[in-house]
Amino acid sequence: MGGGGGGGKKDRGEGLGRALVRQRNKEAAAAKARGQQLVISRRAQQALPLESVIEVSDIDAVLQRAAEEELLHGDDAEGAAALTAALGSGLVDLDGTGATAEERRLLREEQEALHADSLRVPRRPPWTAQMTTDELNTNEKRAFLEWRRNLARLQENEELVLTPFEKNIDIWRQLWRVLERSDLLVMVVDSRNPLFYRCPDLEEYAQEIDEHKRTLLLVNKADLLPLNVRRKWADYFKQHDILYLFWSAKAATAALEGKKLSAMEESDSADLDTKIYGRDELLVRLQGEAEYIVSQKGTPVAREDHGSNSSDSASARPKHVVVGFVGYPNVGKSSTINALVGEKKTGVTSTPGKTKHFQTLIISEELMLCDCPGLVFPSFSSSRHEMVACGVLPIDRMTKHRGAIQVVADRVPRHILEQVYKITLPKPKAYEEASRPPTAAELLMAYCQSRGHVSHAGLPDETRAARQILKDYIDGKIPHFELPPGEIDDESDLEDASDLEGSAAAVAPDESDDYASDEHDEEIEQAEAERNISHALSDLQSFDLNGQAAKNSTKKKKETSQKHHRKPQRKKDRSWRVGNDGADGSGVIRVFQKPAVNLSASSTSVVG
Protein backbone atom coordinates (compact mmCIF):
# COMPACT_ATOMS: atom_id res chain seq x y z
CA MET A 1 0.00 0.00 0.00
CA GLY A 2 1.12 3.54 0.16
CA GLY A 3 0.95 4.73 -3.41
CA GLY A 4 3.98 3.47 -5.32
CA GLY A 5 5.23 6.46 -7.31
CA GLY A 6 4.68 8.91 -4.47
CA GLY A 7 7.48 7.45 -2.37
CA GLY A 8 10.33 9.57 -3.67
CA LYS A 9 8.34 12.75 -3.51
CA LYS A 10 7.23 11.97 0.02
CA ASP A 11 10.78 11.28 1.07
CA ARG A 12 11.93 14.60 -0.31
CA GLY A 13 9.06 16.30 1.48
CA GLU A 14 9.91 14.66 4.77
CA GLY A 15 13.55 15.62 4.36
CA LEU A 16 12.67 19.25 3.92
CA GLY A 17 10.16 19.12 6.76
CA ARG A 18 12.70 17.58 9.08
CA ALA A 19 15.30 20.14 8.13
CA LEU A 20 12.84 22.94 8.91
CA VAL A 21 11.90 21.40 12.22
CA ARG A 22 15.56 20.97 13.09
CA GLN A 23 16.30 24.55 12.18
CA ARG A 24 13.40 25.82 14.28
CA ASN A 25 14.47 23.66 17.19
CA LYS A 26 17.97 25.05 16.94
CA GLU A 27 16.67 28.59 16.91
CA ALA A 28 14.45 27.89 19.89
CA ALA A 29 17.32 26.31 21.81
CA ALA A 30 19.56 29.25 20.99
CA ALA A 31 16.86 31.70 22.03
CA LYS A 32 16.36 29.84 25.26
CA ALA A 33 20.07 29.82 25.97
CA ARG A 34 20.22 33.56 25.50
CA GLY A 35 17.18 33.94 27.72
CA GLN A 36 15.39 35.52 24.84
CA GLN A 37 11.94 34.98 23.59
CA LEU A 38 11.32 33.61 20.18
CA VAL A 39 9.26 36.31 18.61
CA ILE A 40 7.08 35.24 15.79
CA SER A 41 5.70 37.77 13.42
CA ARG A 42 1.99 38.41 13.45
CA ARG A 43 1.79 37.31 9.84
CA ALA A 44 3.49 34.04 10.55
CA GLN A 45 1.16 33.40 13.45
CA GLN A 46 -1.90 34.10 11.40
CA ALA A 47 -0.79 31.61 8.80
CA LEU A 48 -0.62 28.81 11.37
CA PRO A 49 -3.35 26.17 11.22
CA LEU A 50 -5.32 25.32 14.36
CA GLU A 51 -2.93 22.90 15.99
CA SER A 52 -3.02 21.33 19.38
CA VAL A 53 -0.03 22.39 21.48
CA ILE A 54 0.36 19.82 24.19
CA GLU A 55 3.85 18.49 24.14
CA VAL A 56 5.69 20.64 26.62
CA SER A 57 9.05 19.45 25.42
CA ASP A 58 8.31 21.29 22.20
CA ILE A 59 9.80 24.50 23.43
CA ASP A 60 9.36 26.10 20.07
CA ALA A 61 5.62 25.68 20.17
CA VAL A 62 5.42 26.81 23.77
CA LEU A 63 7.45 29.93 23.12
CA GLN A 64 5.50 30.62 20.00
CA ARG A 65 2.32 30.79 22.02
CA ALA A 66 3.97 32.67 24.83
CA ALA A 67 5.33 35.29 22.44
CA GLU A 68 1.92 36.85 21.99
CA GLU A 69 2.67 40.38 20.85
CA GLU A 70 2.28 43.22 23.26
CA LEU A 71 1.01 40.99 26.00
CA LEU A 72 4.55 39.89 26.64
CA HIS A 73 6.06 43.29 25.96
CA GLY A 74 3.46 45.43 27.60
CA ASP A 75 3.00 46.58 31.16
CA ASP A 76 3.72 43.19 32.65
CA ALA A 77 7.00 42.35 30.99
CA GLU A 78 8.50 41.03 34.20
CA GLY A 79 5.72 38.55 34.73
CA ALA A 80 5.89 37.54 31.12
CA ALA A 81 9.60 36.87 31.36
CA ALA A 82 8.97 34.77 34.44
CA LEU A 83 6.36 32.86 32.56
CA THR A 84 8.71 32.23 29.68
CA ALA A 85 11.46 31.13 32.02
CA ALA A 86 9.14 28.80 33.88
CA LEU A 87 7.83 27.37 30.67
CA GLY A 88 11.31 26.88 29.40
CA SER A 89 12.54 25.08 32.46
CA GLY A 90 10.07 23.42 34.75
CA LEU A 91 7.66 22.13 32.19
CA VAL A 92 10.18 20.48 29.98
CA ASP A 93 11.10 17.71 32.31
CA LEU A 94 7.79 16.12 33.04
CA ASP A 95 8.90 12.58 33.50
CA GLY A 96 9.40 13.48 37.12
CA THR A 97 11.49 11.85 39.76
CA GLY A 98 9.21 12.39 42.72
CA ALA A 99 7.31 9.10 42.75
CA THR A 100 10.17 6.93 43.89
CA ALA A 101 10.10 7.31 47.69
CA GLU A 102 6.95 6.82 49.72
CA GLU A 103 7.55 10.01 51.67
CA ARG A 104 7.93 11.95 48.51
CA ARG A 105 4.72 10.50 47.19
CA LEU A 106 2.80 11.45 50.29
CA LEU A 107 4.22 14.94 50.22
CA ARG A 108 3.28 15.27 46.61
CA GLU A 109 -0.27 14.10 47.28
CA GLU A 110 -0.52 16.63 50.06
CA GLN A 111 0.69 19.38 47.76
CA GLU A 112 -1.65 18.29 45.02
CA ALA A 113 -4.61 18.43 47.34
CA LEU A 114 -3.47 21.85 48.51
CA HIS A 115 -3.21 23.21 44.98
CA ALA A 116 -6.13 21.35 43.46
CA ASP A 117 -8.00 24.62 43.10
CA SER A 118 -5.26 26.07 40.95
CA LEU A 119 -5.73 23.40 38.34
CA ARG A 120 -8.46 25.15 36.50
CA VAL A 121 -9.83 25.25 33.05
CA PRO A 122 -9.06 28.71 31.62
CA ARG A 123 -12.08 30.99 31.89
CA ARG A 124 -13.17 33.24 29.09
CA PRO A 125 -13.06 36.81 30.37
CA PRO A 126 -16.39 38.64 30.53
CA TRP A 127 -17.44 40.23 27.27
CA THR A 128 -20.22 42.21 25.74
CA ALA A 129 -21.60 42.45 22.26
CA GLN A 130 -20.36 46.03 22.12
CA MET A 131 -16.71 45.04 22.29
CA THR A 132 -14.61 45.15 19.15
CA THR A 133 -12.99 41.97 17.90
CA ASP A 134 -9.56 43.33 18.81
CA GLU A 135 -10.67 44.17 22.32
CA LEU A 136 -12.16 40.72 22.74
CA ASN A 137 -9.06 39.10 21.36
CA THR A 138 -6.68 40.98 23.60
CA ASN A 139 -8.75 40.33 26.70
CA GLU A 140 -8.90 36.65 25.95
CA LYS A 141 -5.18 36.42 25.32
CA ARG A 142 -4.39 38.32 28.48
CA ALA A 143 -6.61 36.07 30.59
CA PHE A 144 -5.17 33.03 28.93
CA LEU A 145 -1.59 34.07 29.58
CA GLU A 146 -2.47 34.75 33.18
CA TRP A 147 -3.79 31.20 33.37
CA ARG A 148 -0.59 29.87 31.81
CA ARG A 149 1.44 31.90 34.24
CA ASN A 150 -0.42 30.45 37.22
CA LEU A 151 0.22 26.95 35.98
CA ALA A 152 3.86 27.78 35.38
CA ARG A 153 4.10 29.01 38.97
CA LEU A 154 2.75 25.68 40.16
CA GLN A 155 5.68 24.07 38.43
CA GLU A 156 8.06 25.95 40.66
CA ASN A 157 6.83 23.76 43.48
CA GLU A 158 9.15 20.82 43.21
CA GLU A 159 6.65 18.40 44.63
CA LEU A 160 4.16 19.01 41.88
CA VAL A 161 4.28 17.39 38.49
CA LEU A 162 1.97 19.00 36.02
CA THR A 163 1.07 16.82 33.07
CA PRO A 164 1.16 18.05 29.51
CA PHE A 165 -1.97 20.03 28.70
CA GLU A 166 -3.47 22.00 25.86
CA LYS A 167 -1.75 25.34 25.40
CA ASN A 168 -3.29 26.62 22.24
CA ILE A 169 -5.74 29.37 23.11
CA ASP A 170 -7.65 28.74 19.90
CA ILE A 171 -8.50 25.22 20.99
CA TRP A 172 -9.74 26.53 24.34
CA ARG A 173 -11.77 29.12 22.46
CA GLN A 174 -13.57 26.25 20.79
CA LEU A 175 -14.40 24.87 24.20
CA TRP A 176 -15.62 28.26 25.44
CA ARG A 177 -18.03 28.46 22.53
CA VAL A 178 -19.35 24.97 23.03
CA LEU A 179 -19.82 25.64 26.76
CA GLU A 180 -21.65 28.86 26.17
CA ARG A 181 -23.96 27.41 23.57
CA SER A 182 -24.82 24.18 25.30
CA ASP A 183 -27.70 23.62 27.65
CA LEU A 184 -26.48 20.18 28.57
CA LEU A 185 -22.78 19.39 28.52
CA VAL A 186 -21.82 15.81 27.78
CA MET A 187 -18.38 14.89 29.04
CA VAL A 188 -17.30 11.82 27.14
CA VAL A 189 -14.95 9.55 29.06
CA ASP A 190 -13.39 6.17 28.43
CA SER A 191 -15.11 3.63 30.67
CA ARG A 192 -11.85 1.84 31.40
CA ASN A 193 -10.67 4.72 33.56
CA PRO A 194 -13.48 7.28 33.82
CA LEU A 195 -11.91 9.42 36.51
CA PHE A 196 -8.76 9.92 34.50
CA TYR A 197 -10.82 11.56 31.76
CA ARG A 198 -13.23 13.45 33.96
CA CYS A 199 -12.65 17.13 34.55
CA PRO A 200 -14.75 18.33 37.52
CA ASP A 201 -13.60 21.91 37.06
CA LEU A 202 -15.20 21.96 33.63
CA GLU A 203 -18.50 21.05 35.27
CA GLU A 204 -18.00 23.91 37.68
CA TYR A 205 -17.16 26.29 34.87
CA ALA A 206 -20.34 25.33 33.02
CA GLN A 207 -22.34 26.24 36.11
CA GLU A 208 -20.48 29.51 36.47
CA ILE A 209 -21.72 30.41 33.00
CA ASP A 210 -25.23 29.38 33.91
CA GLU A 211 -26.17 27.76 37.18
CA HIS A 212 -28.71 25.56 35.41
CA LYS A 213 -26.30 23.94 33.03
CA ARG A 214 -25.63 20.35 33.90
CA THR A 215 -22.94 17.93 32.87
CA LEU A 216 -23.60 14.33 32.00
CA LEU A 217 -20.74 11.87 32.10
CA LEU A 218 -21.07 9.70 29.02
CA VAL A 219 -19.13 6.59 29.93
CA ASN A 220 -18.20 5.44 26.46
CA LYS A 221 -16.50 2.22 25.31
CA ALA A 222 -18.66 0.43 27.87
CA ASP A 223 -18.46 -2.60 25.58
CA LEU A 224 -14.99 -3.05 27.09
CA LEU A 225 -16.28 -3.17 30.65
CA PRO A 226 -17.88 -6.24 32.27
CA LEU A 227 -21.30 -5.81 33.85
CA ASN A 228 -20.07 -6.26 37.41
CA VAL A 229 -17.46 -3.55 36.91
CA ARG A 230 -20.11 -1.26 35.50
CA ARG A 231 -22.12 -1.97 38.64
CA LYS A 232 -19.21 -0.79 40.81
CA TRP A 233 -18.82 2.36 38.79
CA ALA A 234 -22.57 2.96 38.85
CA ASP A 235 -22.50 2.80 42.64
CA TYR A 236 -19.57 5.19 42.73
CA PHE A 237 -21.20 7.69 40.39
CA LYS A 238 -24.41 7.64 42.36
CA GLN A 239 -22.62 8.04 45.66
CA HIS A 240 -20.85 11.08 44.26
CA ASP A 241 -23.92 12.62 42.65
CA ILE A 242 -22.49 12.27 39.20
CA LEU A 243 -25.00 12.27 36.38
CA TYR A 244 -23.82 9.48 34.10
CA LEU A 245 -24.79 6.78 31.71
CA PHE A 246 -23.00 3.90 30.04
CA TRP A 247 -22.69 4.02 26.31
CA SER A 248 -20.85 2.34 23.50
CA ALA A 249 -20.49 4.24 20.26
CA LYS A 250 -19.12 1.05 18.80
CA ALA A 251 -22.19 -0.98 19.76
CA ALA A 252 -24.51 1.78 18.58
CA THR A 253 -22.74 1.89 15.24
CA ALA A 254 -22.98 -1.88 14.95
CA ALA A 255 -26.69 -1.67 15.75
CA LEU A 256 -27.16 0.80 12.91
CA GLU A 257 -25.73 -1.88 10.65
CA GLY A 258 -28.14 -4.44 12.07
CA LYS A 259 -25.56 -6.14 14.27
CA LYS A 260 -25.38 -6.67 17.98
CA LEU A 261 -22.24 -6.77 20.10
CA SER A 262 -22.06 -9.32 22.86
CA ALA A 263 -21.75 -6.46 25.34
CA MET A 264 -25.24 -5.37 24.36
CA GLU A 265 -26.64 -8.85 24.83
CA GLU A 266 -25.26 -8.77 28.32
CA SER A 267 -26.62 -5.26 28.74
CA ASP A 268 -30.14 -6.52 28.06
CA SER A 269 -30.11 -8.15 31.46
CA ALA A 270 -28.72 -5.06 33.17
CA ASP A 271 -30.77 -2.57 35.15
CA LEU A 272 -31.13 1.13 34.35
CA ASP A 273 -27.99 2.00 36.30
CA THR A 274 -25.72 -0.37 34.44
CA LYS A 275 -27.29 -0.82 31.06
CA ILE A 276 -25.49 0.37 27.97
CA TYR A 277 -27.76 2.85 26.27
CA GLY A 278 -28.74 2.40 22.66
CA ARG A 279 -28.75 5.25 20.17
CA ASP A 280 -32.44 6.11 20.41
CA GLU A 281 -32.41 5.83 24.17
CA LEU A 282 -29.45 8.16 24.38
CA LEU A 283 -31.07 10.72 22.12
CA VAL A 284 -34.21 10.61 24.23
CA ARG A 285 -32.23 11.02 27.40
CA LEU A 286 -30.08 13.86 26.07
CA GLN A 287 -33.02 15.78 24.79
CA GLY A 288 -34.93 15.14 27.99
CA GLU A 289 -32.10 16.37 30.19
CA ALA A 290 -31.51 19.43 28.02
CA GLU A 291 -35.20 20.32 27.95
CA TYR A 292 -35.36 19.93 31.68
CA ILE A 293 -32.47 22.35 32.07
CA VAL A 294 -34.11 24.87 29.76
CA SER A 295 -37.37 24.55 31.69
CA GLN A 296 -35.47 25.20 34.92
CA LYS A 297 -34.09 28.37 33.46
CA GLY A 298 -37.62 29.46 32.87
CA THR A 299 -36.75 30.75 29.42
CA PRO A 300 -38.32 29.63 26.19
CA VAL A 301 -36.09 27.31 24.20
CA ALA A 302 -35.33 30.02 21.65
CA ARG A 303 -33.42 31.73 24.40
CA GLU A 304 -30.84 34.41 24.62
CA ASP A 305 -27.50 32.92 23.80
CA HIS A 306 -25.04 32.53 26.63
CA GLY A 307 -22.47 34.59 24.89
CA SER A 308 -21.69 33.74 21.33
CA ASN A 309 -21.18 36.41 18.72
CA SER A 310 -23.60 39.23 18.44
CA SER A 311 -24.38 38.44 14.83
CA ASP A 312 -25.92 35.21 16.02
CA SER A 313 -29.14 36.89 17.05
CA ALA A 314 -31.55 34.98 19.26
CA SER A 315 -34.51 35.70 17.06
CA ALA A 316 -32.86 34.10 14.04
CA ARG A 317 -32.16 30.87 15.86
CA PRO A 318 -34.42 27.83 15.76
CA LYS A 319 -35.89 26.32 18.89
CA HIS A 320 -33.29 23.72 19.60
CA VAL A 321 -31.95 22.57 22.86
CA VAL A 322 -28.19 22.30 22.53
CA VAL A 323 -26.10 19.39 23.77
CA GLY A 324 -22.34 19.95 23.70
CA PHE A 325 -19.83 17.10 23.60
CA VAL A 326 -16.47 17.64 25.26
CA GLY A 327 -13.68 15.42 26.46
CA TYR A 328 -10.11 14.34 26.07
CA PRO A 329 -8.85 13.33 22.65
CA ASN A 330 -9.66 9.79 21.55
CA VAL A 331 -12.44 9.08 24.03
CA GLY A 332 -14.92 8.61 21.19
CA LYS A 333 -16.70 11.94 20.75
CA SER A 334 -16.72 11.72 16.98
CA SER A 335 -17.79 8.07 17.05
CA THR A 336 -20.62 9.05 19.38
CA ILE A 337 -21.77 11.90 17.19
CA ASN A 338 -21.60 9.68 14.12
CA ALA A 339 -23.67 7.03 15.84
CA LEU A 340 -26.23 9.59 17.01
CA VAL A 341 -26.47 11.20 13.64
CA GLY A 342 -26.82 7.79 12.09
CA GLU A 343 -24.26 8.38 9.41
CA LYS A 344 -20.65 9.39 9.27
CA LYS A 345 -20.32 13.10 9.85
CA THR A 346 -17.15 13.41 11.86
CA GLY A 347 -13.96 11.51 11.26
CA VAL A 348 -12.90 8.67 13.51
CA THR A 349 -9.36 7.46 13.98
CA SER A 350 -7.40 6.02 16.83
CA THR A 351 -5.00 8.96 16.62
CA PRO A 352 -5.82 11.44 19.38
CA GLY A 353 -6.41 15.08 18.60
CA LYS A 354 -7.91 14.84 15.14
CA THR A 355 -11.00 16.95 15.70
CA LYS A 356 -9.80 20.55 15.50
CA HIS A 357 -12.92 22.67 15.21
CA PHE A 358 -16.19 22.32 16.96
CA GLN A 359 -19.07 21.30 14.77
CA THR A 360 -22.75 21.83 15.05
CA LEU A 361 -25.17 19.15 14.01
CA ILE A 362 -28.87 19.70 13.83
CA ILE A 363 -30.47 16.38 14.64
CA SER A 364 -34.10 17.41 14.65
CA GLU A 365 -36.33 20.45 15.07
CA GLU A 366 -35.67 20.21 18.79
CA LEU A 367 -32.15 18.93 19.19
CA MET A 368 -28.76 20.28 18.19
CA LEU A 369 -25.41 18.66 18.98
CA CYS A 370 -22.07 20.42 19.26
CA ASP A 371 -18.83 18.43 18.99
CA CYS A 372 -15.79 20.09 20.55
CA PRO A 373 -12.18 19.18 19.66
CA GLY A 374 -10.54 16.84 22.15
CA LEU A 375 -8.82 18.75 24.92
CA VAL A 376 -6.06 17.70 27.27
CA PHE A 377 -6.91 19.35 30.58
CA PRO A 378 -4.15 20.25 33.03
CA SER A 379 -3.78 17.74 35.81
CA PHE A 380 -1.37 16.46 38.42
CA SER A 381 -0.08 12.99 38.97
CA SER A 382 -0.54 11.07 35.79
CA SER A 383 2.74 10.79 34.01
CA ARG A 384 3.30 11.55 30.39
CA HIS A 385 3.71 7.82 29.83
CA GLU A 386 0.35 7.20 31.36
CA MET A 387 -1.16 9.75 29.04
CA VAL A 388 0.30 8.00 26.02
CA ALA A 389 -1.03 4.69 27.33
CA CYS A 390 -4.44 6.26 27.89
CA GLY A 391 -4.50 7.39 24.29
CA VAL A 392 -4.57 11.13 24.93
CA LEU A 393 -1.06 11.82 23.66
CA PRO A 394 -0.21 10.43 20.24
CA ILE A 395 1.87 7.27 20.17
CA ASP A 396 3.69 8.43 17.10
CA ARG A 397 5.29 11.33 18.90
CA MET A 398 6.52 9.11 21.69
CA THR A 399 10.28 9.07 21.97
CA LYS A 400 10.84 7.18 25.21
CA HIS A 401 8.71 4.12 24.80
CA ARG A 402 9.71 2.07 27.82
CA GLY A 403 7.87 4.30 30.28
CA ALA A 404 4.55 3.92 28.49
CA ILE A 405 5.08 0.19 28.05
CA GLN A 406 5.75 -0.09 31.76
CA VAL A 407 2.29 1.35 32.38
CA VAL A 408 0.87 -1.52 30.31
CA ALA A 409 3.07 -4.11 32.00
CA ASP A 410 2.04 -2.84 35.43
CA ARG A 411 -1.67 -2.86 34.68
CA VAL A 412 -2.17 -6.02 32.69
CA PRO A 413 -1.56 -9.38 34.34
CA ARG A 414 1.53 -11.16 33.11
CA HIS A 415 -0.35 -14.20 31.86
CA ILE A 416 -2.78 -12.10 29.86
CA LEU A 417 0.09 -10.45 28.04
CA GLU A 418 1.52 -13.90 27.41
CA GLN A 419 -1.78 -15.18 26.08
CA VAL A 420 -2.58 -12.19 23.95
CA TYR A 421 0.78 -12.20 22.25
CA LYS A 422 1.61 -15.87 22.56
CA ILE A 423 4.92 -15.04 24.18
CA THR A 424 6.72 -16.23 27.28
CA LEU A 425 7.92 -13.56 29.65
CA PRO A 426 10.96 -14.20 31.86
CA LYS A 427 9.93 -15.19 35.39
CA PRO A 428 11.04 -13.01 38.31
CA LYS A 429 14.41 -14.04 39.73
CA ALA A 430 14.58 -15.95 43.01
CA TYR A 431 15.54 -12.81 44.92
CA GLU A 432 12.74 -10.75 43.37
CA GLU A 433 9.16 -10.55 44.48
CA ALA A 434 7.32 -13.37 42.73
CA SER A 435 4.35 -11.17 41.89
CA ARG A 436 6.31 -8.36 40.32
CA PRO A 437 5.06 -7.29 36.91
CA PRO A 438 7.29 -7.79 33.92
CA THR A 439 9.57 -4.90 33.12
CA ALA A 440 9.02 -2.93 29.94
CA ALA A 441 12.35 -4.22 28.65
CA GLU A 442 11.29 -7.83 29.23
CA LEU A 443 7.98 -7.35 27.50
CA LEU A 444 9.48 -5.55 24.54
CA MET A 445 12.25 -8.09 24.19
CA ALA A 446 9.86 -11.05 24.30
CA TYR A 447 7.60 -9.37 21.77
CA CYS A 448 10.46 -8.57 19.40
CA GLN A 449 11.87 -12.06 19.71
CA SER A 450 8.57 -13.69 18.91
CA ARG A 451 8.05 -11.45 15.88
CA GLY A 452 11.64 -11.23 14.75
CA HIS A 453 11.58 -7.44 14.93
CA VAL A 454 15.14 -6.25 14.55
CA SER A 455 16.23 -2.67 13.97
CA HIS A 456 18.88 -1.53 11.50
CA ALA A 457 21.51 -1.79 14.18
CA GLY A 458 20.69 -5.45 14.71
CA LEU A 459 19.03 -4.77 18.07
CA PRO A 460 15.42 -5.58 19.00
CA ASP A 461 13.18 -3.01 17.36
CA GLU A 462 11.65 -1.77 20.58
CA THR A 463 10.04 1.26 19.00
CA ARG A 464 7.97 -0.79 16.62
CA ALA A 465 7.05 -3.27 19.33
CA ALA A 466 6.12 -0.49 21.76
CA ARG A 467 3.86 1.24 19.27
CA GLN A 468 2.01 -1.94 18.48
CA ILE A 469 1.56 -2.93 22.11
CA LEU A 470 0.30 0.52 23.05
CA LYS A 471 -2.10 0.53 20.16
CA ASP A 472 -3.49 -2.85 21.21
CA TYR A 473 -3.83 -1.56 24.75
CA ILE A 474 -5.68 1.59 23.70
CA ASP A 475 -7.91 -0.22 21.21
CA GLY A 476 -8.93 -2.75 23.85
CA LYS A 477 -7.24 -5.78 22.36
CA ILE A 478 -5.37 -6.04 25.64
CA PRO A 479 -8.11 -5.98 28.29
CA HIS A 480 -7.74 -3.63 31.22
CA PHE A 481 -9.90 -1.40 33.38
CA GLU A 482 -9.69 0.60 36.57
CA LEU A 483 -12.07 0.13 39.47
CA PRO A 484 -13.51 3.00 41.50
CA PRO A 485 -11.27 4.27 44.31
CA GLY A 486 -11.28 1.87 47.23
CA GLU A 487 -12.52 -1.13 45.24
CA ILE A 488 -10.33 -4.19 45.08
CA ASP A 489 -10.12 -6.46 42.07
CA ASP A 490 -11.73 -9.78 42.59
CA GLU A 491 -11.68 -12.83 40.45
CA SER A 492 -15.17 -12.45 39.12
CA ASP A 493 -14.33 -9.05 37.63
CA LEU A 494 -11.39 -10.57 35.92
CA GLU A 495 -13.18 -13.59 34.63
CA ASP A 496 -15.92 -11.42 33.22
CA ALA A 497 -13.37 -9.46 31.29
CA SER A 498 -12.87 -12.50 29.13
CA ASP A 499 -16.39 -12.09 27.78
CA LEU A 500 -15.67 -8.73 26.31
CA GLU A 501 -15.91 -8.49 22.61
CA GLY A 502 -12.86 -6.95 21.02
CA SER A 503 -10.71 -7.52 24.10
CA ALA A 504 -7.74 -9.72 24.44
CA ALA A 505 -7.17 -10.71 20.89
CA ALA A 506 -4.60 -13.44 20.67
CA VAL A 507 -2.15 -11.83 18.33
CA ALA A 508 -0.11 -14.60 16.77
CA PRO A 509 3.57 -13.89 16.20
CA ASP A 510 3.33 -14.54 12.49
CA GLU A 511 0.58 -11.98 12.03
CA SER A 512 1.79 -8.76 10.47
CA ASP A 513 1.60 -5.86 12.88
CA ASP A 514 0.27 -2.35 12.48
CA TYR A 515 3.69 -0.85 12.46
CA ALA A 516 5.09 -3.11 9.78
CA SER A 517 6.21 0.04 8.06
CA ASP A 518 6.38 3.64 9.13
CA GLU A 519 3.48 4.38 6.85
CA HIS A 520 1.12 2.23 8.88
CA ASP A 521 -2.24 1.97 7.29
CA GLU A 522 -5.27 2.15 9.51
CA GLU A 523 -7.43 0.09 7.26
CA ILE A 524 -5.01 -2.80 7.39
CA GLU A 525 -4.74 -2.52 11.12
CA GLN A 526 -8.49 -2.60 11.64
CA ALA A 527 -8.89 -5.59 9.36
CA GLU A 528 -6.19 -7.34 11.32
CA ALA A 529 -7.96 -6.56 14.56
CA GLU A 530 -11.05 -8.20 13.17
CA ARG A 531 -9.25 -11.40 12.41
CA ASN A 532 -7.77 -11.54 15.86
CA ILE A 533 -10.81 -10.89 17.95
CA SER A 534 -12.42 -14.24 17.40
CA HIS A 535 -9.51 -16.12 18.95
CA ALA A 536 -9.33 -14.04 22.02
CA LEU A 537 -12.42 -14.82 23.99
CA SER A 538 -11.65 -18.36 24.96
CA ASP A 539 -8.03 -17.55 25.78
CA LEU A 540 -8.96 -15.15 28.48
CA GLN A 541 -10.84 -17.38 30.86
CA SER A 542 -8.20 -16.82 33.44
CA PHE A 543 -7.87 -13.05 33.44
CA ASP A 544 -6.51 -12.75 36.93
CA LEU A 545 -4.44 -9.91 38.27
CA ASN A 546 -2.78 -11.98 40.93
CA GLY A 547 -1.44 -14.48 38.49
CA GLN A 548 -3.49 -17.34 39.92
CA ALA A 549 -4.64 -19.90 37.48
CA ALA A 550 -8.25 -19.48 36.62
CA LYS A 551 -10.71 -22.05 37.67
CA ASN A 552 -13.48 -22.91 35.25
CA SER A 553 -11.15 -23.44 32.38
CA THR A 554 -13.83 -25.51 30.77
CA LYS A 555 -16.29 -22.69 30.59
CA LYS A 556 -16.83 -22.03 26.92
CA LYS A 557 -16.92 -18.50 25.74
CA LYS A 558 -20.01 -17.39 24.03
CA GLU A 559 -19.22 -17.45 20.35
CA THR A 560 -20.90 -14.43 18.98
CA SER A 561 -22.09 -14.00 15.49
CA GLN A 562 -20.94 -10.40 15.49
CA LYS A 563 -17.24 -10.96 15.69
CA HIS A 564 -16.66 -9.58 12.28
CA HIS A 565 -18.94 -6.64 12.56
CA ARG A 566 -16.20 -4.08 12.38
CA LYS A 567 -15.41 -2.92 8.96
CA PRO A 568 -11.99 -1.53 8.24
CA GLN A 569 -12.20 2.12 9.19
CA ARG A 570 -11.34 4.88 6.87
CA LYS A 571 -9.19 7.81 7.64
CA LYS A 572 -10.98 10.90 8.89
CA ASP A 573 -12.89 12.41 6.04
CA ARG A 574 -13.64 16.03 6.64
CA SER A 575 -14.74 16.92 3.17
CA TRP A 576 -18.28 17.37 4.46
CA ARG A 577 -17.25 20.44 6.38
CA VAL A 578 -18.39 23.21 4.16
CA GLY A 579 -19.51 26.72 4.89
CA ASN A 580 -20.09 28.08 8.34
CA ASP A 581 -22.86 29.35 10.45
CA GLY A 582 -21.88 32.94 9.96
CA ALA A 583 -21.36 33.42 13.66
CA ASP A 584 -17.96 32.10 14.52
CA GLY A 585 -16.67 30.15 11.59
CA SER A 586 -17.83 26.76 12.80
CA GLY A 587 -19.44 24.36 10.40
CA VAL A 588 -23.13 23.60 10.74
CA ILE A 589 -24.56 20.36 9.52
CA ARG A 590 -28.24 19.89 9.11
CA VAL A 591 -28.87 16.26 9.58
CA PHE A 592 -32.56 16.11 10.29
CA GLN A 593 -32.49 12.44 11.01
CA LYS A 594 -35.74 10.96 12.00
CA PRO A 595 -35.60 11.71 15.68
CA ALA A 596 -35.35 8.92 18.17
CA VAL A 597 -38.58 7.37 19.28
CA ASN A 598 -40.91 9.75 20.99
CA LEU A 599 -38.39 12.36 22.00
CA SER A 600 -40.97 14.58 23.51
CA ALA A 601 -42.02 11.94 25.98
CA SER A 602 -38.50 11.68 27.22
CA SER A 603 -37.46 11.12 30.75
CA THR A 604 -35.89 13.97 32.63
CA SER A 605 -34.48 12.06 35.50
CA VAL A 606 -31.47 13.59 37.11
CA VAL A 607 -29.39 11.37 39.30
CA GLY A 608 -28.91 12.82 42.70
Ligand SMILES: Nc1nc2c(ncn2[C@@H]2O[C@H](COP(=O)(O)OP(=O)(O)OP(=O)(O)O)[C@@H](O)[C@H]2O)c(=O)[nH]1
Ligand atom coordinates in the same frame (compact mmCIF):
# COMPACT_ATOMS: atom_id res chain seq x y z
N1 LIG B 1 -14.31 -0.40 21.79
C1 LIG B 1 -14.75 0.81 21.49
N2 LIG B 1 -13.98 1.68 20.79
C2 LIG B 1 -14.48 2.91 20.52
C3 LIG B 1 -15.76 3.31 20.96
N3 LIG B 1 -15.95 4.60 20.57
C4 LIG B 1 -14.84 4.98 19.91
N4 LIG B 1 -13.94 3.97 19.88
C5 LIG B 1 -12.60 4.01 19.25
O1 LIG B 1 -11.85 5.04 19.89
C6 LIG B 1 -11.01 5.70 18.95
C7 LIG B 1 -11.24 7.21 19.02
O2 LIG B 1 -12.55 7.52 18.56
P1 LIG B 1 -12.95 8.99 18.04
O3 LIG B 1 -14.42 8.98 17.87
O4 LIG B 1 -12.10 9.41 16.88
O5 LIG B 1 -12.53 9.85 19.30
P2 LIG B 1 -12.60 11.45 19.50
O6 LIG B 1 -12.92 11.66 20.95
O7 LIG B 1 -13.53 12.06 18.51
O8 LIG B 1 -11.12 11.85 19.19
P3 LIG B 1 -10.53 13.32 18.80
O9 LIG B 1 -10.92 13.57 17.37
O10 LIG B 1 -9.08 13.12 18.98
O11 LIG B 1 -11.09 14.32 19.75
C8 LIG B 1 -11.32 5.08 17.59
O12 LIG B 1 -10.35 4.08 17.35
C9 LIG B 1 -12.68 4.45 17.79
O13 LIG B 1 -12.88 3.33 16.95
C10 LIG B 1 -16.55 2.36 21.70
O14 LIG B 1 -17.67 2.61 22.13
N5 LIG B 1 -15.99 1.14 21.95
